Amino acid sequence: xxxxxxxxxxxxxxxxxxxGAVSYALNNRPGVSESTRxxxxxxxxxxxxxxxxxxxxxxxxxxxxxxxxxxxxxxVLGVEPYFMQLISGIQDALADGPTALLLQxxxxxxxxxxxxxxxxxxxxxxxxxxxxxxxxxxxxxxVRELGMPAxxxxxxxxQDELPCVWTDDAAAIVEVLEYLVALGHRRIVRVxxxxxxxxxxxxxxxxxxxxxxxGLEEARIVPADYSDEAAARVxxxxxxxxxxPTALVFDNDVMAISALGVAQELGIAVPEQLSLVAWDDSxxxxxxxxxxxxxxxxxxxxxxxxxxxxxxxxxxxxxxxxKTSDPELVPRSSTGPVTPR
Numbered sequence: 001x002x003x004x005x006x007x008x009x010x011x012x013x014x015x016x017x018x019x020g021a022v023s024y025a026l027n028n029r030p031g032v033s034e035s036t037r038x039x040x041x042x043x044x045x046x047x048x049x050x051x052x053x054x055x056x057x058x059x060x061x062x063x064x065x066x067x068x069x070x071x072x073x074x075x076v077l078g079v080e081p082y083f084m085q086l087i088s089g090i091q092d093a094l095a096d097g098p099t100a101l102l103l104q105x106x107x108x109x110x111x112x113x114x115x116x117x118x119x120x121x122x123x124x125x126x127x128x129x130x131x132x133x134x135x136x137x138x139x140x141x142x143v144r145e146l147g148m149p150a151x152x153x154x155x156x157x158x159q160d161e162l163p164c165v166w167t168d169d170a171a172a173i174v175e176v177l178e179y180l181v182a183l184g185h186r187r188i189v190r191v192x193x194x195x196x197x198x199x200x201x202x203x204x205x206x207x208x209x210x211x212x213x214x215g216l217e218e219a220r221i222v223p224a225d226y227s228d229e230a231a232a233r234v235x236x237x238x239x240x241x242x243x244x245p246t247a248l249v250f251d252n253d254v255m256a257i258s259a260l261g262v263a264q265e266l267g268i269a270v271p272e273q274l275s276l277v278a279w280d281d282s283x284x285x286x287x288x289x290x291x292x293x294x295x296x297x298x299x300x301x302x303x304x305x306x307x308x309x310x311x312x313x314x315x316x317x318x319x320x321x322x323k324t325s326d327p328e329l330v331p332r333s334s335t336g337p338v339t340p341r
């Protein structure tokens with residue numbers, strides 16, 4: 001059988017029975033004796049037989065796979081730890097079962113929509129996980145049109161009934177600002193992710209509201225694309241243009257690390273003259289010097305909860321919205337009290 005996937009016909013030939021008898025035995029249906037069933041199952045196991053997901057989908061069965069499309073530039077995805085943590089959580093949740101993760105990276109939203117249509121038409125997935133929800137996101141209408149089970153990794157949207165797994169980013173933003181204000185900071189700039197993402201807008205709204213309530217002298221939001229190059233450009237512009245902020249808050253760890261390099265290049269001491277806070281704590285935040293203060297979110301927990309909810313829905317469960325544990329600020333050496341430059 002080397003190099004050839006065993007089939008029902010192979011099992012039937014080995015067992016000396018019909019393919020129909022093998023089908024009855026493998027699907028636990030009546031039509032064969034218990035001794036024959038056991039013998040067929042033993043032969044199937046010895047030959048390494050596994051059911052074909054394509055054949056199963058054609059007969060209305062399960063594909064035993066869930067899909068995830070990540071629509072991010074490869075240069076960004078390759079260095080950002082977030083998705084590795086997310087996929088780790090997904091894989092942990094799938095490890096003890098028959099379901100696999102089908103992952104695809106695309107470079108534009110049209111390609112992502114095409115992937116969902118193809119997967120569903122070919123019976124390759126039982127459902128999908130949707131990440132990076134956008135305003136007026138076309139994926140929401142598509143999965144409804146296809147009747148494809150889907151779980152959104154993002155906050156509940158009042159206009160949408162899709163199940164979701166979400167984390168309270170707004171509360172984390174407030175915690176960060178209150179911490180920086182307690183250290184004496186009154187001029188704070190947030191370097192955000194792409195503005196079309198719902199989670200970016202959620203954080204921006206929370207930042208603006210908290211800054212107003214706390215009476216900050218300056219509270220600006222500058223968009224970027226999560227890359228180190230964009231963060232470096234933004235940081236140089238912010239720190240050299242007019243009255244510079246005393247604290248910067250970034251929407252991911254890669255941008256914060258890039259900003260640390262720019263500060264060192266400009267001779268600005270961290271944290272004595274500039275405090276830095278990263279989003280999504282990772283090992284990168286602890287490896288640089290000074291180590292970065294960061295918001296630690298339950299990313300792996302989020303991935304596991306999302307895939308568990310999706311499998312529950314595929315099995316006939318009711319859609320629901322699941323909230324993960326709350327993020328927490330982890331103070332390190334990159335933040336400190338304000339001192340005059």
